[in-house]
Amino acid sequence: MSEGTVAGHTLFSDPAVESIVSGLEKALGVPGGGLKRSSFRDNHRVWVEPARLASALKHLREAGMDLLIDLSAADYLGYQDAEHRYGVWYILENTSTGTRIMVRSWADDPSPCLPSAFDIWRGSDWMEREVYDLLGIQFTGHPDLRRILMPDEFAGHPLRKDYPLRGMGERHHFVPLARDES
Amino acid sequence: MEVSLPEDGFLVTKLDEVANWCRKNSLWPMAFATACCGIEVMATGASRHDIARFGAEAFRFSPRQCDLMIVAGRVVMKMLPVLQRIWMQMPEPKWCISMGACASSGGVFDTYAVVQGIDRFLPVDVYIPGCPPRPEQLIQAVLDLQDKVQKTGTFNAREFKSRTRPEGPRPLAMQLDMADQMVAPANYRTATRSWSVVPEVGNHAGESGR
Amino acid sequence: MPLKLADAIAAPDVEERECLWTLNFGPQHPATHTTLRLVLNLDGEVILKATPDIGFLHSGFEKLGEHLDFNQYVTIVDRMNYISPVANEIAWHQTVESLLGIDLTPRCKMIRVIFAELMRIHDHLLCCGAAALDLGAFTAFLYAFNQRELINEINEWASGQRFHPSYTRVGGLQRDVDDAWIGKVRGFMDGFIAAHNDVTKLLNRNRIFLDRCRGVGVLTKEEAINRSATGPVARASGVQRDLRRLRPYLAYDAIDFDVVCAEEGDCLARYLVRMEEMLESWKIIHWAIENLPGGPVNSEIDGRMVLPNQLSVYRSIEGLIHHFELNMTNRKWKPPVEELYTATESPNGELGFHIVSDGGPCAWRVRTRPPSFIHFSLFPHLAEGHAVGDVAAILGSLNIIAAELDR
Known part of the structure; x- marks a missing residue:
């Protein structure tokens, strides 16, 4: 939970997280508290707009957040009070201090697009491909952005909310084999 | 057995019996292990359950050497053409055990990617329920299959001639237009997926009884 | 003999080489254990380029998580890393529970610790046994599987299912364990050290096994962090990171154990780390079973979060209503409209779940942070420059579980 305010913006309860986020704000050239932040349980989140995401991630990497724990996204189509369709999260950790922070960003239709973190953390390689495959968010700068889980010819993005759980009937389209011909 | 036909005469039926006895006691399984059930297949082969007691311990991972395919685990869209291709590569006579709920009916995974029962696309001889089935159940299935081989087998595979279509329920064909088909259907014959080859999936929903 | 990585990297581009072989490995191959496919570009026997192809078991776990409630989805996560189901x-x-703000009872925490560590042994036994099996040492596999059967019996006694117990519930467990179960765990503990010794003796001085593992698939500490490796794979490369220590959950802050690390980062180090971790798990279970607190296993938070036990459903109107409330499709839990990521140290590495909640009983989005998926993305980096035969060693040491890989 956030506690205390300085100059009108909330601070993170964890001083290590607070110093990282204020350093990030300084590096991006936004005033203190300029980035939207929130906390829930032990998760500390800071929102960065897509245009600034690449430089923000680069700064965080240089500030010691060397482990990319998770990169994924969700489709917020129809979610209450959602402003953007896709929300993307990067969970980062400093392996020497154990500080953990979540960077949030967003993307929108018709062509959801974000900068790739491939050059910053190599671990983001397959995670970005998975997000591209299941949710259809493009990552510019990724050297090999192909489908990873679904077949190459698949046209939809199954984790989008407008894709039905039981699919569009693709699972029934195969050649049945009879016993006498096999 | 008709006595009047020369193929089904005394000699032939005795020959059938001998061939069946040989075949049933030397089943060479190919564990097509995809998921959890594959671990139970391994447990069946390991020391406690020891499938060697029933003459079916010679697991081979090359389909060309096997006559029993144990499909253990769910089969998804990307995997089904591979499964069919491997089935085609196995020499006759061959049998198939569908192990576990997922292989038999899709199980808990009623989702966009999982094939709802391999028997829609492959001939299956024995089904095993369970998620995953216990090793004892797999052993029982092998015994049942041995029984089936002994009772219905013929030395020149005449019994397969009458089975001209998959015995399981037919695919729940959704009549989709080409434009609505998101996945080009895979074809085991060409080992390709292409828009030009479309399987003839008739409307079997009425006759399948499902 | 391990080949020098530098030689292969210094060679001309893959496309320019003549006499290049392309080898398709999988999706149905004994050394892949489950379903994955590798396309290997070979120069002779040396792997120049490895291109993994996955998704042969993609069955929509995360999509299902949006349609099943918090108690129902446990049957699905069970089938994710199916060689250590309770850990999932x-x-x-x-x-x-973190999302709903439920505190567990001390007994529940300790039983979960025991199960988590049993699953670590369960997982590592299969991983080490199967890795040895792929390298030609069949006997160790049989010894390992014998112990796994005993753990399956423990699962069965506690929950009724030997393979996929689905044992945990929101705020508690399916049911309490009894003395016979504790006896079974003790019996397993007594025999385990001897079995562990057997496997160690079979493998640790096995010349063929050592030669095929030592120096193969080396992962440096920097690369391990850069490529998001966690768990035994990272610890074998010298990353001293264990979530049980870093962010203690359950009852781990009260338990004394060592975090096993190695420096070499090769297949042998990963195997040794796993073998040592089993002994640490043995220590933890030993301590936990002796210090198992009494009391209830289900926490009693305002009576609306945890399923009531059978007796109170059948014998009291309050229990019946309560059970009904948690099972009606329009009732169930009312979590805050929030998002949460928490992780545990699963046998394979950091296994985390990210729930996006819209206030309903089913999650809006369930993201699994799968360690197998991330470890398999290391594979091209580890395999390039080695011979084809080393593929089995590297795959075995990474412990790729296809259901977790593809979900």
């Missing part, structure tokens, strides 16, 4: 359940329900 604990990770999932830890996230749910």
Whole structure:
């Protein structure tokens, strides 16, 4: 939970997280508290707009957040009070201090697009491909952005909310084999 | 057995019996292990359950050497053409055990990617329920299959001639237009997926009884 | 003999080489254990380029998580890393409980610790046994599987299912364990050290096994962090990171154990780390079973979060209503409209769940942070420059579980 305010913006309860986020704000050239932040349980989140995401991630990497724990996204189509369709999260950790922070960003239709973190953390390689495959968010700068889980010819993005759980009937389209011909 | 036909005469039926006895006691399984059930297949082969007691311990991972395919685990869209291709590569006579709920009916995974029962696309001889089935159940299935081989087998595979279509329920064909088909259907014959080859999936929903 | 990585990297581009072989490995191959496919570009026997192809078991776990409630989804996460099922359940329900703000009872925490560590042994036994099996040492596999059967019996006694127990529930467990179960765990503990010794003796001085593992698939500490490796794979490369220590959950802050690390980062180090971790797990279970607190296993938070036991459903109107409330499709839990990521140290590495909640009983989005998926993305980096035969060693040491890989 956030506690205390300085100059009108909330601070993170964890001083290590607070110093990282204020350093990030300084590096991006936004005033203190300029980035939207929130906390829930032990998760500390800071929102960065897509245009600034690449430089923000680069700064965080240089500030010691060397482990990319998770990169994924969700489709917020129809979610209450959602402003953007896709929300993307990067969970980062400093392996020497154990500080953990979540960077949030967003993307929108018709062509959801974000900068790739491939050059910053190599671990983001397959995670970005998975997000591209299941949710259809493009990552510019990724050297090999192909489908990873679904077949190459698949046209939809199954984790989008407008894709039905039981699919569009693709699972029934195969050649049945009879016993006498096999 | 008709006595009047020369193929089904005394000699032939005795020959059938001998061939069946040989075949049933030397089943060479190919564990097509995809998921959890594959671990139970391994447990069946390991020391406690020891499938060697029933003459079916010679697991081979090359389909060309096997006559029993144990499909253990769910089969998804990307995997089904591979499964069919491997089935085609196995020499006759061959049998198939569908192990576990997922292989038999899709199980808990009623989702966009999982094939709802391999028997829609492959001939299956024995089904095993369970998620995953216990090793004892797999052993029982092998015994049942041995029984089936002994009772219905013929030395020149005449019994397969009458089975001209998959015995399981037919695919729940959704009549989709080409434009609505998101996945080009895979074809085991060409080992390709292409828009030009479309399987003839008739409307079997009425006759399948499902 | 391990080949020098530098030689292969210094060679001309893959496309320019003549006499290049392309080898398709999988999706149905004994050394892949489950379903994955590798396309290997070979120069002779040296791997120049490895291109993994996955998704042969993609069955929509995360999509299902949006349609099943918090208790129902436990049957699905069970089938994720199916060689350590309860570890997944604990990770999932830890996230749910954290979202709902439920504190567990001390007894529940300790039983979960025992199960988590049993699952670590369960997982590592299969991983080490199967890795040895792929390298030609069949006997160790049989010894390992014999112990796994005993753990399956423990699962069965506690929950009724030997393979996928689905044992945890929101705020508690399916049911309490009894003395016979404790006896079974003790019996397993007594025999385990001897079995562990047997496997060690079979493998640790096995010349063929050592030669095929030592120096193969080396992962440096920097690369391990850069490529997001966690768990035994990272610890074998010298990353001293264990979530049980870093962010203690359940009852781990009260338990004394060592975090096993190695420096070499090769297949042998990964195997040795796993073998040592089993002994640490043995220590933890030993301590936990002796210090198992009494009391209830289900926490009693305002009576609306945890399923009531059978007796109170059948014999009291309050229990019946309560059970009804938690099972009606339009009732169930009312979590805050929030998002939460929590993780546990599963046998394979950091296993985390990210729940996006819209206030309903089913999650809006369930993201699994799968360690196998991330470890398999290391594979091209580890395999390039080695011979084809080393593929089995590297795959075995990474412990790729296809259901977790593809979900």
